[in-house]
Amino acid sequence: MHPFFKSFQYAIKGILHGVRSERNLKFHVFAAAVVLSASYLTGLSANEWMIIIILIGGMIALELVNTAVEKVVDLITEDFHPLAGLAKDLAAGAVLVFAVCSAIIGMIIFIPKWFI
């Protein structure tokens, strides 16, 4: 198989493994389905759809990276180490920052359509 398609296959394997085994990723996929359904039912402009897709893709991609950081840290040490904890907390912090920004942007898009 061409190396490009092999890399693609590995990436799909990583995504499927993450979604099947990681609770947080399962939640993000569920949340994405809810947001996409709400977007469809509400009726969004092309620009709004693009923003929603960037936010959903970014959120899931960031959660995949967070999971990768957790796995690498666990591979390096299962003992308690302040740096191990810090690495996990920093990665989790990145997810939280993006999630809060996404929630605010979601409210900016949806609240005027639903309540105003």
Ligand SMILES: Nc1ncnc2c1ncn2[C@@H]1O[C@H](COP(=O)(O)OP(=O)(O)OP(=O)(O)O)[C@@H](O)[C@H]1O
């Ligand atoms: N080896 C370690 N040394 C020090 N602190 C750690 C270590 N492993 C985890 N921690 C701390 O415990 C927290 C939870 O880590 P853990 O690996 O259990 O993630 P988790 O709760 O399973 O996360 P998730 O719910 O995202 O899967 C980390 O954010 C970190 O603060």
